[in-house]
Amino acid sequence: MKKIILASKNKGKIKELEEMLEGENIKVTSLLDVEFEDIPETGETFAENAKIKAEAAAQAFNSPAVADDSGLEIDALQGRPGVYSARYAGEEKSDEKNMEKVLQELKYVPVNQRSARFVSTIAVAVPGKETLVVEGIVNGVITEKKQGDKGFGYDPIFYVPELGKTMAELPPEEKNRISHRKRALEKLQKRWKDIL
Ligand SMILES: O=P(O)(O)OP(=O)(O)OP(=O)(O)OC[C@H]1O[C@@H](n2cnc3c(O)ncnc32)[C@H](O)[C@@H]1O
Numbered sequence: 137m138k139k140i141i142l143a144s145k146n147k148g149k150i151k152e153l154e155e156m157l158e159g160e161n162i163k164v165t166s167l168l169d170v171e172f173e174d175i176p177e178t179g180e181t182f183a184e185n186a187k188i189k190a191e192a193a194a195q196a197f198n199s200p201a202v203a204d205d206s207g208l209e210i211d212a213l214q215g216r217p218g219v220y221s222a223r224y225a226g227e228e229k230s231d232e233k234n235m236e237k238v239l240q241e242l243k244y245v246p247v248n249q250r251s252a253r254f255v256s257t258i259a260v261a262v263p264g265k266e267t268l269v270v271e272g273i274v275n276g277v278i279t280e281k282k283q284g285d286k287g288f289g290y291d292p293i294f295y296v297p298e299l300g301k302t303m304a305e306l307p308p309e310e311k312n313r314i315s316h317r318k319r320a321l322e323k324l325q326k327r328w329k330d331i332l
């Protein structure tokens with residue numbers, strides 16, 4: 137069985153990636169299972185940060201590593217929070233405060249101008265090989281208040297028009313069918329044996 141280190145400490149993200157990798161016959165270990173300092177995300181793009189995280193873990197453990205750098209881009213905010221999504225409202229990383237800040241900033245923005253997208257960029261770093269990067273996107277609309285309690289991060293304020301629900305109102309298997317993360321991971325499907 138192939139093994140990967142999932143270079144993430146985000147429980148929600150790890151759970152989704154593990155669920156989506158089921159059936160690929162890969163043993164997944166995350167940075168929650170081992171001692172590892174936080175990796176500084178100094179890149180200016182999702183791709184740069186995903187590469188930084190995957191390569192840091194691959195080097196430290198001399199093992200194939202996968203990282204996801206993701207976030208929310210809101211058109212009315214010129215693409216913010218973007219790469220700063222995790223710490224938008226401050227250094228301590230609070231999903232609640234991040235959502236509050238976004239809702240506050242969009243307070244006077246009408247519904248037809250609240251378009252946004254979730255972006256997930258996944259990097260696969262294998263020692264001795266070129267790092268692979270793929271990206272997935274899902275479009276949506278920012279709600280006026282939180283709806284639903286599933287998922288993580290900005291899910292309660294991200295409405296998916298095609299499904300008539302926020303991401304946080306979708307059962308996990310439904311989110312995992314249409315999410316940005318799924319769309320990124322799909323690009324690696326059936327290729328894992330060759331990649332790792
Ligand atoms: O870097 P790691 O350790 O993986 O965990 P993180 O939470 O810091 O992850 P990112 O640096 O990629 O920041 C992405 C943020 O974007 C948000 N986000 C990403 N994917 C999301 C999703 O599927 N649903 C809701 N919010 C999401 C969420 O707030 C994340 O904290």
Ligand SMILES: [Mg+2]
Pocket residue numbers: 177222
């Ligand atoms: Mg991070």
